[in-house]
Amino acid sequence: MKAYVFPGQGAQFPGMGKDLYEHSDRAKELFEKANEVLGFRITDIMFNGTDEDLKQTNVTQPAIFLHSVILADALGDNFKPEMVAGHSLGEFSALVAAGALSFEDGLRLVAARANAMQKACEIQPSTMAAILGLDDYTVEEVCEMVSEVVVPANYNCPGQLVISGSIEGIDKACALLTEKGAKRALKLNVSGAFHSPLMEAARAELETAISETQIVPPRCPVYQNIDAKPYTDPEKIKHNLIAQLTGAVRWTQTVKKMLEDGAHSFTEVGPGNVLQGLIKKVDRTIQTTSAAF
Template sequence: MKHAFVFPGQGAQFTGMGKAFYEQSPKARDLFGQANELLGFRISDVMFEGSEADLKQTKVTQPAVFLHSVIGFLCLENARPDMTAGHSLGEFSALVANGALGFTDALKLVSIRANAMQKACEITPSTMAVVLGLDDAKVEEICATITDDTVVPANYNCPGQLVISGTKTGIARAMELLKAAGAKRVMELAVGGAFHSPLMAPAQSELQAAIESIAFNTPNCPVYQNVVAKAVTDPAEIKQNLITQLTGAVKWTQCVQAMVADGATRFTEVGPGKVLQGLIAKIDKTAATDGVSDTLELAVK
């Protein structure tokens, strides 16, 4: 019986996020202070009082979700993960939770990643769409038929839910083909660009240089990384997988399946919202799930 800690990615943000932690914990207040200084602006004010539009800017969203998750985890008294994983951006939170990265180093990388991705989004008009009720293999097959545009599977969220990523024109064509193939629903997402696709390649060199400049520790427990969907403990491999993740698919379904196969029976989501808890329940109905989103208490279920 192993306890997995999992961390959400971009899209889970909400106005007021992290404020409860700030009010409950002197340690949380200190960590928010460090973040404000490192980032050069008061991200805590944006998180606590900012509008939905303020929080949707990639350069704000990614550090905000990371801070909510990591500060929540670091302020827990009895959090002892046997394994960790994060969805996309959440992988950086998972690496703080298992000791591979320190708080400030991880925040620097998240900020660099967010700004590099923002710039990549501005180069090519691109987007993402969620596909519901179609087998992964069928979605992959349809994406592969569009050869004159970029369209790729990006997020394997749970069985029957796959997000695709690509150019605006490519996604529009794929959406029509997927509907015709019998998808229950195909919906374009309100995102800045084609994350986890080859269109993020311009961001890779900047992120790679930043990652290579930082020393990663050998983690206290394995991280199940998005691009390989298996336990990883080697710092060099962790670094390479983080770089590859920018243009590679998030294999969340496969990560959860691998954690269950390796003994995980309880999953605790730390960070804004309950998205991962919902996905995990659909991936494996036997897994127990709970979350830490607004109070610094680890429920036992």
């Protein structure tokens, strides 16, 4: 089975999407529609902005979403997914590409999500850290030992788990994990503790927006971050999207489940090739590629 995967925050780069805009009338039309929906010319920032411009959460998330869904659209009849998944933000891209969400509704939700997350970050200083070279169980165990807020947030691949929490909680956990033998415990340059209980304000805000948005059955199963299982039921998809903000991204488990269910190749749709690298660390024999129109 052919699987398509969609990247999350961190995959952005200056000039992203410009080739699509210049070589496809349909892509140009969708980018211009996005400028209208967002109320600012995100295309100017995507095509001509700096790394720093693209790091603003209210720009980063819609930019990656747009690059992914417009690329999937540009593939036309060549886009025939039998299963899809997205990493964090990428789950919204996957739902639009699979026909469960309209382009405009998906973009509105992504913009609302970015703004809600930014606001939640401002309520309490918080951060994330990548833990390399330890098994998941050890990282989970250490997180439970720390009295401050710190939780596993992104199960990216075997030996790479990102933790999320208060600054004090992350500092304590990093020190303990280094003692336990982590090759690296690297604090990330992010604006807050994504996929942790500290995103509760964002979750509550986004719950209303998601509940009021129409989601229909996708054309193929969507493997969702919260439990790595495939879904086609719109109400369950909504529930999982809401839970995703404060819950962990179970990417390692998602890839394993997709392989178990018959995935024989993975195509990454969007900027960069981060997900291909993570998939190879789950199973180095699996075929991975980037989408090209």
